[in-house]
Amino acid sequence: MKYKTDVVIIGGGAAGMAAAYSATREGADVILLERDEDTGGVLNQCIHNGFGLHYFKKDLTGPEFKELAKERIKDLNILYGTYVLEVTKDKRIIFVDRRGIHEIETKALVMATGARERHFNSLPVPGKRITGVFTAGLAQRFINLENLKPGNKAVILGSGDIGLIMARRLTLEGIKVEAVLEIMPYPGGLERNIQQCLRDFNIPLYLSHTVTAIEGEKRLEKVIASQVDYKWNPIPGTEKVFDVDMLITSVGLIPSTKPVDFVDADPGFLVSNTNQTSEDWIFAAGNCTVIFDLVDFVAKEGEKAGKYAALYAQGKYEKKKLIKVRKGENIGIVHPVYIDPTEESTLYIRVSTVFEKASIKINPLGIEKVEEDARPPEMIVVKIRPFDGENIDEIEVTADELISKLG
Numbered sequence: 001m002k003y004k005t006d007v008v009i010i011g012g013g014a015a016g017m018a019a020a021y022s023a024t025r026e027g028a029d030v031i032l033l034e035r036d037e038d039t040g041g042v043l044n045q046c047i048h049n050g051f052g053l054h055y056f057k058k059d060l061t062g063p064e065f066k067e068l069a070k071e072r073i074k075d076l077n078i079l080y081g082t083y084v085l086e087v088t089k090d091k092r093i094i095f096v097d098r099r100g101i102h103e104i105e106t107k108a109l110v111m112a113t114g115a116r117e118r119h120f121n122s123l124p125v126p127g128k129r130i131t132g133v134f135t136a137g138l139a140q141r142f143i144n145l146e147n148l149k150p151g152n153k154a155v156i157l158g159s160g161d162i163g164l165i166m167a168r169r170l171t172l173e174g175i176k177v178e179a180v181l182e183i184m185p186y187p188g189g190l191e192r193n194i195q196q197c198l199r200d201f202n203i204p205l206y207l208s209h210t211v212t213a214i215e216g217e218k219r220l221e222k223v224i225a226s227q228v229d230y231k232w233n234p235i236p237g238t239e240k241v242f243d244v245d246m247l248i249t250s251v252g253l254i255p256s257t258k259p260v261d262f263v264d265a266d267p268g269f270l271v272s273n274t275n276q277t278s279e280d281w282i283f284a285a286g287n288c289t290v291i292f293d294l295v296d297f298v299a300k301e302g303e304k305a306g307k308y309a310a311l312y313a314q315g316k317y318e319k320k321k322l323i324k325v326r327k328g329e330n331i332g333i334v335h336p337v338y339i340d341p342t343e344e345s346t347l348y349i350r351v352s353t354v355f356e357k358a359s360i361k362i363n364p365l366g367i368e369k370v371e372e373d374a375r376p377p378e379m380i381v382v383k384i385r386p387f388d389g390e391n392i393d394e395i396e397v398t399a400d401e402l403i404s405k406l407g
């Protein structure tokens with residue numbers, strides 16, 4: 001079958017649903033393609049609360065957030081069970097479903113394909129690849145959606161939010177969590193999750209520790225962990241042996257950019273403040289650009305991508321002069337990486353080290369934001385109004401410690 005539309009959105013998670021909502025509100029014809037049988041993406045398996053505090057001004061679970069977002073697009077043309085095979089440079093989207101292969105001719109595209117989990121097999125850990133090693137997302141799916149208990153005793157590798165939330169979830173399901181291991185000298189997740197998911201349940205967190213071997217015949221029997229030095233080399237004599245039948249890995253998410261391979265990405269799509277990519281007609285939002293800690297940010301970015309994609313399709317927005325945003329000293333991540341100065345910007349910033357009181361500077365715009373207890377996992381948000389960018393070629397973001405400077 002052949003379709004024609006203004007805006008195609010690939011992926012119906014938080015970003016894709018928000019993009020569909022705003023693109024439709026701008027008066028565009030929209031088709032949303034989702035490979036699952038429902039929208040929501042990762043929200044569907046996150047049955048804990050903490051979603052939507054900023055976006056819907058309510059403390060919601062993942063599925064509740066999904067329902068509210070879905071309600072706003074109830075009249076939309078959503079094609080479920082569709083998998084996008086190819087996006088061509090001449091604006092055709094080729095996808096497959098149970099009825100065969102189809103094609104859409106579009107004016108603009110929003111990529112909202114989310115992220116995938118980094119797998120244990122990609123880590124240099126010796127030992128057989130035996131049963132009992134699960135990614136956190138897979139374990140979450142088994143427990144929350146399929147009512148399966150994947151084991152009895154676990155070690156969790158990685159203290160990002162997903163690892164922390166799974167520590168609590170496993171404990172509530174009667175699975176003993178012996179330890180959470182983190183290779184960095186500081187926790188990888190939000191402070192509220194350290195408190196609510198580990199301290200409240202007396203689960204030990206070992207910082208500067210990693211898994212150095214796994215043992216077992218058919219099923220995992222032991223996880224061996226060691227302390228690491230500042231170069232992440234295991235320190236001999238620090239080994240700890242955990243007798244467990246499960247290792248849950250939460251070692252990072254990788255933005256999913258497939259099947260679009262002709263757009264600049266590193267590793268997620270590189271976008272401007274209007275969510276436009278290096279291809280004028282392709283916009284992107286959510287975890288396929290950068291890994292966000294809060295769904296609220298993902299949804300806001302999705303809305304923006306949908307809006308500008310609709311305006312582009314209607315000939316009301318085109319690419320202007322873009323200013324590069326550069327990571328300066330002590331900055332781990334800045335998103336987006338380009339700014340169209342004629343439009344508003346929201347910068348999402350992660351520092352690369354822990355600060356008691358960080359001074360975040362955006363120059364030459366002369367903007368400063370002071371952030372107490374700034375830590376790499378938490379995103380710092382800075383809004384920038386439209387400005388005259390005529391004589392600016394580059395913007396640099398830096399972070400400095402204020403406490404030590406004063407003291």
Ligand SMILES: Cc1cc2nc3c(=O)[nH]c(=O)nc-3n(C[C@H](O)[C@H](O)[C@H](O)COP(=O)(O)OP(=O)(O)OC[C@H]3O[C@@H](n4cnc5c(N)ncnc54)[C@H](O)[C@@H]3O)c2cc1C
Nearest residue numbers: 011012013014015035041042050084113114286287294295
């Ligand atoms: C365990 C966990 C706990 C979290 N806890 C919180 C929390 O407490 N509070 C909070 O605010 N945030 C939390 N988050 C973060 C938040 O849920 C995510 O950042 C957000 O939901 C990601 O949305 P997304 O749309 O970018 O991606 P996804 O939800 O991954 O959606 C991508 C969609 O694209 C579809 N897709 C991908 N490729 C294709 C293709 N080729 N064709 C068709 N469809 C495709 C997928 O099926 C999926 O539906 C958590 C995340 C996780 C994983």
